[in-house]
Amino acid sequence: MPNLSIISHFYNQPHLVQEQIAYWETLPDAILSQVEFILIDDCSEQPLLYGPTRIDLKVFRIVTQIAWNQPGARNLGSFHARAEWALFFDIDQRFYSEPLDAILKNLAHMDPMTMYNLRSKKSRLGDQDWSDRPNSASDLCFHLNTFLVNLPAFKLHGMYDEDFSGHYGYDDTYMLNVWAKQGGKRVLYNDHEYFNEVGIGTAGLDRDLGYNLSLAENKVRAGLHNSSGVLRFAWEPVQLVTERQTPLADAHRDPNPTCRDLMRRLQGTDIYAGFVPTFAEDRQGWNSQHPAFDCIVAEVRPSVIIDVGVWKGGSTIYLAEALERHAVKGTVIAVDTFLGSLEHTDMASDLVDLIPRRHGTPLLYEQFITNVVRCGVSDRVVPLRQTSTLAAKLLQRIGVQAGLIHIDASHEYDDVLKDARAYWNILAPGGYLVGDDYHPVWPGVMQAADEFSAEVGVSLSIQTPKWIIQKPR
Numbered sequence: 001m002p003n004l005s006i007i008s009h010f011y012n013q014p015h016l017v018q019e020q021i022a023y024w025e026t027l028p029d030a031i032l033s034q035v036e037f038i039l040i041d042d043c044s045e046q047p048l049l050y051g052p053t054r055i056d057l058k059v060f061r062i063v064t065q066i067a068w069n070q071p072g073a074r075n076l077g078s079f080h081a082r083a084e085w086a087l088f089f090d091i092d093q094r095f096y097s098e099p100l101d102a103i104l105k106n107l108a109h110m111d112p113m114t115m116y117n118l119r120s121k122k123s124r125l126g127d128q129d130w131s132d133r134p135n136s137a138s139d140l141c142f143h144l145n146t147f148l149v150n151l152p153a154f155k156l157h158g159m160y161d162e163d164f165s166g167h168y169g170y171d172d173t174y175m176l177n178v179w180a181k182q183g184g185k186r187v188l189y190n191d192h193e194y195f196n197e198v199g200i201g202t203a204g205l206d207r208d209l210g211y212n213l214s215l216a217e218n219k220v221r222a223g224l225h226n227s228s229g230v231l232r233f234a235w236e237p238v239q240l241v242t243e244r245q246t247p248l249a250d251a252h253r254d255p256n257p258t259c260r261d262l263m264r265r266l267q268g269t270d271i272y273a274g275f276v277p278t279f280a281e282d283r284q285g286w287n288s289q290h291p292a293f294d295c296i297v298a299e300v301r302p303s304v305i306i307d308v309g310v311w312k313g314g315s316t317i318y319l320a321e322a323l324e325r326h327a328v329k330g331t332v333i334a335v336d337t338f339l340g341s342l343e344h345t346d347m348a349s350d351l352v353d354l355i356p357r358r359h360g361t362p363l364l365y366e367q368f369i370t371n372v373v374r375c376g377v378s379d380r381v382v383p384l385r386q387t388s389t390l391a392a393k394l395l396q397r398i399g400v401q402a403g404l405i406h407i408d409a410s411h412e413y414d415d416v417l418k419d420a421r422a423y424w425n426i427l428a429p430g431g432y433l434v435g436d437d438y439h440p441v442w443p444g445v446m447q448a449a450d451e452f453s454a455e456v457g458v459s460l461s462i463q464t465p466k467w468i469i470q471k472p473r
């Protein structure tokens, strides 16, 4: 039986869930042997898959769509918790292991009728700031939603009133008022910084407080009684995927010998074996589904396509699907550093936030293979995590030739020209080089494409925003 149930809920934000689980897995055994983790998926748009894990993790998914159902999600967590004490927290917070250890050591001395808020190191600067740097004394803060509570006492004298579900706000403060009316006390544990907060709010939802404010006022006037009825929604336990049941990764349908061979030569192993996606599908990209791709695949029927600059996989997946549509047993080699381009790395740019990150590491590769697996094209895609220039050299060295090469990596003039030259060497006669972003927004791309076309003596065909050159036979 665990001593402590750690409970959190989430709506979307799959990378935060993945980071949280990855972090929990790094906690010392002395802590992990005493705690269970309960995650409630509050009807996220895309259900997540959860891989094998060494932590005691239970996941439940609410399948009734109710906006702002924190009350229901937290109540559901309380009902499934096995420990006597629960630690409720928000998914964008991270507990430090030392103070967590201190909590576990103190549990036996805690008062069941006291709810313990915990001092936080609060930061709204982004995940790179999930650090152990101390706060200055003036930074003392805590979060109303993050507390340690004795579960039998909480269920008897507290819980969340689900009348507040469906609208934003006041569910937490009302719960505290009910708790106080029932004789519950509150204390702030101030001896450590217990956790850190990234401060990522749920986007795109109505945050109007009006409805719940008047609901709370009416309930206070009526004497602070919780309304009857909890768990007013449908929910289901989520099966964690174990190493042997990797349905999506094993969904290699017809064997594709070209793909298998390229996988062996470029990766040495099947990189999809045992991979379980925990991200939601996210095919955000640019000009990924251009009609020229389909026409070229239909005409050339390439057994190898090289996509240079793949981002989250938009163009790669579309090309793999085009192979499927035209019944070509081909493979897309997906070349990318998976670090993002200049414009995705400049913190002043709006595009920075498009990349999920963990401790400063872009998680583009994880998002990419997640998308490939979720879209069912893993039997047609071989990723090659390398700079475009070195990848071209490697592919040339091992004798790969492609019937279609799509160039969409760096958009700087000299990089585009270098990529065009390097990949021209491994383009099969009669094959097509297709570049993205022939557009005045990218003057460097236009200049490089024009110069390259003059250099090889073949005119460009522009199908905005793609620039296209066919290699003479």
Ligand SMILES: C[S@@+](CC[C@H](N)C(=O)[O-])C[C@H]1O[C@@H](n2cnc3c(N)ncnc32)[C@H](O)[C@@H]1O
Residues within 6 Å of the ligand: 284, 285, 286, 287, 288, 308, 309, 310, 311, 312, 313, 314, 315, 316, 335, 336, 337, 338, 339, 340, 341, 342, 364, 386, 387, 388, 389, 408, 409, 410, 415
């Ligand atoms: C515009 S995005 C590609 C968009 C993608 N084709 C789509 O359909 O959405 C550019 C990608 O090129 C990659 N990249 C930039 N410079 C690179 C380089 N020198 N070598 C390899 N990849 C690079 C970045 O990591 C980024 O993922």
